[in-house]
Amino acid sequence: MLEVRKLKKIFAKKSFNEKIALANIDLHLGSGEFVTVVGGNGSGKSTLFNCIAGVETPDEGRIVLDGRDITYLAEHQRAVYIGRVFQDPLKGTAYDMTIEENLSLAYSKGGRRGLSRAITKADIRKFQERLSTLNLDLEKRLKQKVGLLSGGQRQALTLLMATLVKPKLLLLDEHTAALDPSTAKLVMSLTAKVVNEENISTIMITHNLRDALEFGSRTVMLSSGRITMDIHERERQLVTTDKLFEQLEQ
């Protein structure tokens, strides 16, 4: 499904500030697999996502998605296959556009963005149906601007937008970190629901160690741009958050 081979990313190469963000990453993700990623600040988690999503170009290595080498594919072109939710709720939606316009943008993924009407009656029905699964009453607020929504509502909407057209890969970068605990819990349960129902291959970066062990079936730890731990189902069940924390501190 996703193969990251010998990935290397160096910032400010050959300068005094040279920073090896990714030293040598090998990561293989099976179809429908849900992996959680933990690691200290600056360990390279976001850089890994940025390389996979095409925001950054790696210095070495390959990224293959579903048999296709996407290492040098333009960000907007690979975006068709990749859904993303960021930490900052403001980053995932267009604040000055309405809920239905935001959804329409997401719904056009992979299709032609031509001179046809952006929002048809059929689209509206589809949007209402999908919004109602969030249980946030957003289906009644289609014509309101996204800027009026709370952080949690925006993050739930971003999650919906990232999966409206089923992506081959979903990348979640600490997408609940900026939310209050109860909203974070809600967004996390929505995440688990959509990922399981649609069987989407997912990588989730999180600082919440309990979430890291509870969700998905595999946990990867990053440290100084290297994978220092990679535990699967049974092995993972034996690990506690305390043990994970100890490992992180090393």
Added chain:
Amino acid sequence: MSSYVILGALALGLIYGILSLGIYISFRILNIPDMTVDGSFVTGAAISAVVTTHYSLILVIPLAFLGGCLAGSITAFLHIKLKIQLLLSGILTLSALYSVNIRIMEGKPNIPVLQQTTIFELWGSAESQQSTSIAVLGVLLAVMFCLLCFFLNTKLGLSLRATGNNEQMARALGVDTNMTKWLGLAISNGFVALSGAVLVQYQSFADISMGTGVIVTGLASVIIGEVILSGSTIFRGLLAVVLGSVAYRYIIAGAIQIGMPPTDLKLMSSLIVIIALSMSLLHSGGIRGRRRRSGLGRNGTDFTPPQ
């Protein structure tokens, strides 16, 4: 005010309404400051004068629009492909356009088109000249307004708006933001050039310096419009711009009536924009308040070079 002044201000308001729509596209929708317009306005004017003199009147509107699109495309190329800061890209194009515009005008700094029939003289008699002009201008503006309103509600139009609103999100959703920026700058300057072309038809001459400061004129109209009518939809937003343009002309006409010398116009336009921008700063909670909403820099990212 005499009816001549009232109708004259209305006519100018409609002509500059097209300009203001163009400036709305770059400043408000794409959320980027484009300096090209001072030059592309004259490009439209020059094309208008030359085409009317030597060729067919029918070609004025499409050729002027295309000329503006080309000017905007050059700025877009400098910014997107050569990675030159947008503000500087616009200034470079603007400066180069001075020479290009003079060339289009066959080396002359101004061209009268008094002998030729203009688009306003195709219909109506000499007595009804001014009302005919206003009817023609009204129809032209309405057509451009509807086309733009339609476009901004298409899938492509939505991608363009998303690019200005949240570029990172647009790209994450698969929008080719380089393409949408280029498209936006091209269309924006197309509108601006068309406005210049129509002004030449209306006043029967083209002048190389007629574009100086139109960027501020357009901005003032956009801002005044936003005070008159707050826009929650694209239709209302565009309508506000047109109303702002007309209101702006009446403010000027009024100021001239009470004795302001016309040469102070540009000073006044700049002051209107400065006051309006500082007001929105106050509304958004002071200078250190939310930058997202303050005046032009609604994302606070206006003047950053492309990544």
